[in-house]
Amino acid sequence: MLWAKLEDEYDVIVVGAGPGGSWAAKHCAEEGLRTLMIEKRQEIGSPVRCGEGMAKVWLDELGIKPNKEWIANEVQGARIYSPNMAHIEVNEKHAGNECGYVLHRSFYDKAMAREAARSGAQVLVKCMATAVLKEDDYVTGLKIHYMQQEKEVRAKVVVAADGFESQIARWAKMPGLRTNLKSKDANACFQYNMIGVDCDVRYNDFFVGSVAPGGYVWVFPKGEDQANVGIGVNLSKITGAAEAKRYLDKWIAKMPEYRKGKIIEQVCGGISCSQPVKKSHANGLILVGDAARMIDPLTGGGIANAQMSGMLAGPILKECIEKGDVSEQALKAYDDAWRAEMETQLLRNYIAKEKVLDLPDETFDKIISALSEVQLEKITTYTLLKALETKHPELVAELADLL
Amino acid sequence: MVAMRLDKHVCMWCGACVGVCPVNSIILFETRIEFQDHCTDCLICERMCPVGAIYHVDENDGHIQLQSEI
Ligand SMILES: Cc1cc2nc3c(=O)[nH]c(=O)nc-3n(C[C@H](O)[C@H](O)[C@H](O)COP(=O)(O)OP(=O)(O)OC[C@H]3O[C@@H](n4cnc5c(N)ncnc54)[C@H](O)[C@@H]3O)c2cc1C
Ligand code: SF4
Ligand code: SF4
Numbered sequence: 355m356l357w358a359k360l361e362d363e364y365d366v367i368v369v370g371a372g373p374g375g376s377w378a379a380k381h382c383a384e385e386g387l388r389t390l391m392i393e394k395r396q397e398i399g400s401p402v403r404c405g406e407g408m409a410k411v412w413l414d415e416l417g418i419k420p421n422k423e424w425i426a427n428e429v430q431g432a433r434i435y436s437p438n439m440a441h442i443e444v445n446e447k448h449a450g451n452e453c454g455y456v457l458h459r460s461f462y463d464k465a466m467a468r469e470a471a472r473s474g475a476q477v478l479v480k481c482m483a484t485a486v487l488k489e490d491d492y493v494t495g496l497k498i499h500y501m502q503q504e505k506e507v508r509a510k511v512v513v514a515a516d517g518f519e520s521q522i523a524r525w526a527k528m529p530g531l532r533t534n535l536k537s538k539d540a541n542a543c544f545q546y547n548m549i550g551v552d553c554d555v556r557y558n559d560f561f562v563g564s565v566a567p568g569g570y571v572w573v574f575p576k577g578e579d580q581a582n583v584g585i586g587v588n589l590s591k592i593t594g595a596a597e598a599k600r601y602l603d604k605w606i607a608k609m610p611e612y613r614k615g616k617i618i619e620q621v622c623g624g625i626s627c628s629q630p631v632k633k634s635h636a637n638g639l640i641l642v643g644d645a646a647r648m649i650d651p652l653t654g655g656g657i658a659n660a661q662m663s664g665m666l667a668g669p670i671l672k673e674c675i676e677k678g679d680v681s682e683q684a685l686k687a688y689d690d691a692w693r694a695e696m697e698t699q700l701l702r703n704y705i706a707k708e709k710v711l712d713l714p715d716e717t718f719d720k721i722i723s724a725l726s727e728v729q730l731e732k733i734t735t736y737t738l739l740k741a742l743e744t745k746h747p748e749l750v751a752e753l754a755d756l757l
Numbered sequence: 758m759v760a761m762r763l764d765k766h767v768c769m770w771c772g773a774c775v776g777v778c779p780v781n782s783i784i785l786f787e788t789r790i791e792f793q794d795h796c797t798d799c800l801i802c803e804r805m806c807p808v809g810a811i812y813h814v815d816e817n818d819g820h821i822q823l824q825s826e827i
Contacts, residue, residue: 394786401769517772519775521781535776540776542806544808593826594804594825594827595803595811595812595823597804597807597827600827604827622807623771624774624776
């Protein structure tokens, strides 16, 4: 869309054209709402900030047809390696929300934005929201910048899908809306896309323990000799500069399969490993995806949750706007809807993340070795404890509160 | 008193520092990081930056960066 065609008021303005924003814009536009989506980058989906793992089951639930354009590889499962390199294998269906497809996010994000545009949403790139407009305790719009121009645009509801930065919520300063993160609830991430590596295209591999304090190293294969080799390190474990990159470089140097690889892309970013926000709605404002801290705190996967929340927002915003009530009370329906879909899982995995945050290497070794000796149909807390019981009863007590 | 600085040749414009700043004092204008006045010098952003693009200067303008043992 051209800036000149920009209207003074929309039903909905979505900030951010990540998967969450595009899916919110698509579903709002499909409901007939006059929708504008703005993105501060000049190109949607680039630079990539992602390991690009995504579960197959989620695509279905989100109403997305798999497309060769943005699928790099299909994996059958995940392997989790302990510090002593014992490993367990988890079938794709039970491996959480990061396993199934390895995507090309730069194409995926564009495909999602394309759907939003085709559904009728206006899209403006290189356009940044720099301030939140408020009147009588309501968020009523945004100040936006495009090239050298500036404009105030009104909206009945602002959808903050601005990702990890989550600044719209903080600029809005609405009661109860908090998106700040504690150090132990954030991970610093770094990744190389490497060519000429010996990866196994059938698996997404995870390496846990002190190689990546409070997080893990991942290898997500995108092709026979090509993989995303990345790391997340918990911020509470970082004392010096550039440690995410340092830990990854150190790990790669030890691995003959990967150290011969050639780097064709570098990726950098932050993820939350927190509980989701206590409140994702205020008068005239809702938060979607990473902005609402919906990333799975254990796996770090956030694409699907972002899109799910965006999708749920569509019909709810339609109803609120139609009734002329975009108050906090009315928009609570959105908060309830995404919680019903994903909160239990997020809270359970938050407890699990808190557990593994300080787990010593020996404990990882014991757990993963014990599990590798039994055939696990499905890794659940119960099967995990059951398998540990015979070999390491002392650990069962320690992990029992996970239940 | 210190002041936060950015090495723009290192920065990858990822917004990781923005997301963890406790007082929301950093803005990422697509490819350009700006520190605002209400920074409290907590150095959290410097630790968070995955590639070490953030450093600080002290009152004598000396460049300082948190050293890493890794
Ligand atoms: C290194 C790394 C690896 C990851 N690996 C995986 C993985 O393997 N699987 C997985 O599922 N998830 C992964 N994630 C998480 C995943 O990338 C996010 O959960 C997902 O992108 C969230 O989508 P979103 O739409 O909420 O936010 P984003 O995709 O972050 O989109 C937010 C958009 O808002 C824009 N924006 C921000 N502020 C403004 C503003 N003021 N004005 C205009 N535009 C603005 C940004 O430019 C951005 O494009 C990873 C994250 C990182 C950093
Ligand atoms: S030093 Fe602390 S307050 Fe200042 S910009 Fe960095 S994180 Fe924000
Ligand atoms: S975290 Fe580092 S690389 Fe990322 S935007 Fe901030 S300064 Fe730049």
